[in-house]
Amino acid sequence: MTIQPNDPYFIDFPKRIENIQRQMQKDNIDVYLGSRLRTLSWTTDAFFPWRSFIVIPPEGLPTAFTFVIDAARAADDSWLDEDHVFGFAPMGGQDQIEQIADFIKEILPAGKGRVGVESGMSNYLPEGWLTHYEYQQFAAALSGCELVNAHTIIDRLALIKDVGTINRFKEASRIVDVGHQAVLDAIKNGGWKGVTETEIAGIAALAMRRAGSEWEWSFTGGNEIASGYRTGYAGGACTPATRRPLQAGEPLMVDIHATFKLGLGDHSHNYLIGPATARQRWHADNFVNIVKKTLETYRAGITPSLLAEQMLAFAEAGGFADYMVPGYEHGIGMLGDEWRIGLNDGPFPFWTNPDHVYQENEVLICAMQYACPDENIGFRYENPIVLYKDHCKEMSKFPLAIEEI
Amino acid sequence: MTQNFKYLSPEWRDEAERRLKVELPPDRMNFVTSSMSNIYKNCPDGSEKYLYFKFMEGKFAEMLVGEGESPKPEFAVSGDYQTFAKITRGELGAQKALMTLKLKLKGNMVKALRLASLADRLNKVLATIPTDY
Numbered sequence: 001m002t003i004q005p006n007d008p009y010f011i012d013f014p015k016r017i018e019n020i021q022r023q024m025q026k027d028n029i030d031v032y033l034g035s036r037l038r039t040l041s042w043t044t045d046a047f048f049p050w051r052s053f054i055v056i057p058p059e060g061l062p063t064a065f066t067f068v069i070d071a072a073r074a075a076d077d078s079w080l081d082e083d084h085v086f087g088f089a090p091m092g093g094q095d096q097i098e099q100i101a102d103f104i105k106e107i108l109p110a111g112k113g114r115v116g117v118e119s120g121m122s123n124y125l126p127e128g129w130l131t132h133y134e135y136q137q138f139a140a141a142l143s144g145c146e147l148v149n150a151h152t153i154i155d156r157l158a159l160i161k162d163v164g165t166i167n168r169f170k171e172a173s174r175i176v177d178v179g180h181q182a183v184l185d186a187i188k189n190g191g192w193k194g195v196t197e198t199e200i201a202g203i204a205a206l207a208m209r210r211a212g213s214e215w216e217w218s219f220t221g222g223n224e225i226a227s228g229y230r231t232g233y234a235g236g237a238c239t240p241a242t243r244r245p246l247q248a249g250e251p252l253m254v255d256i257h258a259t260f261k262l263g264l265g266d267h268s269h270n271y272l273i274g275p276a277t278a279r280q281r282w283h284a285d286n287f288v289n290i291v292k293k294t295l296e297t298y299r300a301g302i303t304p305s306l307l308a309e310q311m312l313a314f315a316e317a318g319g320f321a322d323y324m325v326p327g328y329e330h331g332i333g334m335l336g337d338e339w340r341i342g343l344n345d346g347p348f349p350f351w352t353n354p355d356h357v358y359q360e361n362e363v364l365i366c367a368m369q370y371a372c373p374d375e376n377i378g379f380r381y382e383n384p385i386v387l388y389k390d391h392c393k394e395m396s397k398f399p400l401a402i403e404e405i
Numbered sequence: 406m407t408q409n410f411k412y413l414s415p416e417w418r419d420e421a422e423r424r425l426k427v428e429l430p431p432d433r434m435n436f437v438t439s440s441m442s443n444i445y446k447n448c449p450d451g452s453e454k455y456l457y458f459k460f461m462e463g464k465f466a467e468m469l470v471g472e473g474e475s476p477k478p479e480f481a482v483s484g485d486y487q488t489f490a491k492i493t494r495g496e497l498g499a500q501k502a503l504m505t506l507k508l509k510l511k512g513n514m515v516k517a518l519r520l521a522s523l524a525d526r527l528n529k530v531l532a533t534i535p536t537d538y
Contacts, residue, residue: 071515086513092502093483093509102511 003079003164009171009261011164013045013079016157020056023153030113031104032056032150033138036128037336039118039154040064041262044085046078047214047335051128053100057107065100097134101141108145115142116150121350124339126219155343158333161363161386165334168263169363169384173395175211175258176265179223180398182207183254183269187246187405192273197225197241204256208265213258217335218266224255231270232378235325237369248273251280251377252405262334266365267396268380272404280377284402286320287370287379291400294328294366298358298385298392304329304341305354323378325369332365332384362387366394409535412490413445413454418470420534428530431463434523438462439516441524442475444483454486458527480512480520490538493531499524 003010020043024032034040034054041047043054043062050067052074061084066074068087075085086103088096105111117130117138130138139147161169186203187195201223205216216222221240228250230239239253246252250273258265270287272280293314297307307328315321331341331352341364346353358364366385371378379402385392410417440459448454455475459467469476488507491497502508510517 068514068518075515082515083513085515087515087518089514091504091510091514092506093511094503094514099514 007164008167009164009263011045011162013043014061016043017056017062019157020153021059023157024056024058024116024150027116027150027153028114029116029148029150029153030058031107032116032153033100033104033130034118034154035130035134036118036151036154037126038158038333039128039151039336041334041336042154042158044074044078044080045262046074046080046085047262048074051096053096055100055103055107063103065096065103068094097137097141101138104142104145110144111142112144114146114148116153117147118151118154119149120151120344122339124219126336127339128336152343158337159342160359160361161333162361165263166361166363166386168261168334169265169332169386170263170395172213172258172260172263172265173267173384173397174265175208175213175260176256176267176396177398178211179204179208179213179256179258180254180267180269180396183256184403187252187271187273192246192252192405194245196243196245197227197230198243200225200246200252200254201241201256204254208256208258211258212260213265215259216257217259217264218257218338223257224253224268226253226255226378226380227251227273229373229376231380232371232373232376234371234373235369236371236378237325237367237380246273249275249277251284251379253378253380255380255382259335264332264335264338264384265396266332266382266384267398268382269398270379270381270402272402274404276404279375281404283320283323283370283372283375283377284379286315286318286323287368287381288400288402289318290315290320290324290370291366291368291381294368295385295392295394298366298387300358300360300362300387300389303355303357304352308354320370323370323372325371328366328368329364330367332363358387360387360389366392409537412493412536412538413448413456413470415470417534417536418456418468421531422465422468424530424534425468425527426465429465429526433526434460434463434465436463437520437523439480439520440467440476440478441480441482441520442478443489444475444481445486445489446483448486478512480510480517482508482510484508492528493536494538495532499528 052066056062068089071087075082225241226239252271255268341352342356457469
């Protein structure tokens with residue numbers, strides 16, 4: 001589905017492919033074989049939920065390969081036409097290894113050359129790195145070719161977000177705000193009574209879909225809802241909703257996700273179901289204060305470790321450092337790009353480099369977790385932010401507060 | 406007594422073309438434009454043969470039988486001569502042959518799925534030709 005250049009959500013995908021091909025030439029890569037979900041999203045503008053690949057030749061259009069049952073839909077969603085989205089299936093000549101290897105061999109002179117692949121590891125399960133088995137099979141089917149790890153080509157190009165991508169994130173974030181308003185409307189004035197975490201997730205989902213969200217994209221369970229002690233898991237920042245009913249005197253954490261054209265909304269808001277104690281209010285105020293401080297601090301030029309040091313000092317001064325989970329962000333990009341910040345250049349391979357220097361127009365999720373398991377209380381803040389020279393701008397605009405309901 | 410044609414002979418090809426033109430008018434072929442080759446390996450004489458069809462807006466445009474490399478088709482199905490013979494005699498389903506690696510399909514499978522029923526119609530017409538394999 002082609003979007004015109006005057007559309008606010010326009011992304012110049014042919015230009016992206018040309019940029020990849022230019023870098024392939026520099027790196028002496030003849031064909032790029034992408035397998036990560038983030039690579040598929042970033043190059044095709046379509047969602048590929050099944051095992052999929054993209055083959056990028058030295059020049060011209062790329063071709064995506066996916067499970068045959070979904071290839072026609074993916075082609076319809078993508079800017080690529082049906083001649084550039086192939087389906088594979090367990091049939092002679094049509095399995096993914098033979099089909100893709102034959103396709104690559106036709107591109108390469110005499111079937112020989114350097115093939116860039118995506119090999120690595122991630123905390124994010126749907127990342128889509130080439131598996132050991134796939135590597136072995138492609139290596140055998142592409143005898144005469146050298147398979148080399150080349151994911152950095154995509155990672156570097158995808159780091160700084162263009163206007164169309166940022167606008168998609170802004171729209172997804174606007175939709176998330178609609179979801180938060182629906183949750184607030186549903187639980188206020190005693191509406192929370194008898195409502196479960198899963199219902200909260202569903203109330204938000206319905207409102208967001210009505211507002212145009214395609215799905216609650218997070219692999220962590222869609223909309224993550226936690227109530228009571230579940231908000232305060234030690235180090236915990238992953239709470240798929242359960243059938244637990246909301247209860248008086250407990251915290252409630254609402255972390256909801258919307259998708260707009262592969263742009264991702266991800267915003268968490270927190271409540272205290274009344275009556276709240278003074279101690280609960282103290283925890284809540286601590287959290288709101290440090291979120292404000294963090295948002296004031298994020299900007300181009302700062303690094304994750306510098307920011308963490310400043311926030312830890314702030315928490316220490318406020319007497320609540322014991323409750324802060326020491327992390328303030330996670331990476332984000334078009335669907336499938338949800339883990340590490342920046343490039344794979346840190347002391348621990350495939351984890352965020354703590355000394356990564358943020359640049360203008362990087363987008364990340366400001367992600368903070370406050371957890372006090374001993375008191376059955378915790379809070380989470382997530383919001384996509386875009387970094388500018390001397391400030392950041394949060395995309396979800398739902399007012400920062402922890403209301404007593 | 407009905408004359409039998411030798412499979413893939415020039416006479417068989419002519420009979421196939423005659424029957425296809427009569428029995429598969431453009432509307433029965435969904436006005437499709439496409440081309441397909443069957444690649445027969447291990448023929449009884451040891452050769453490799455091809456059977457190439459081309460349809461233009463559903464009209465039967467070309468049918469070639471030959472040895473060696475086929476004209477480049479949109480879809481190519483390759484396998485042993487005996488496998489194709491079994492399919493034509495109705496002893497083996499084409500889908501089962503593909504799923505058990507007895508046949509290999511080259512080409513965009515999404516498009517091939519849309520043409521599967523047409524290929525089936527075509528094969529059914531060919532199966533009516535009295536043939537010696």
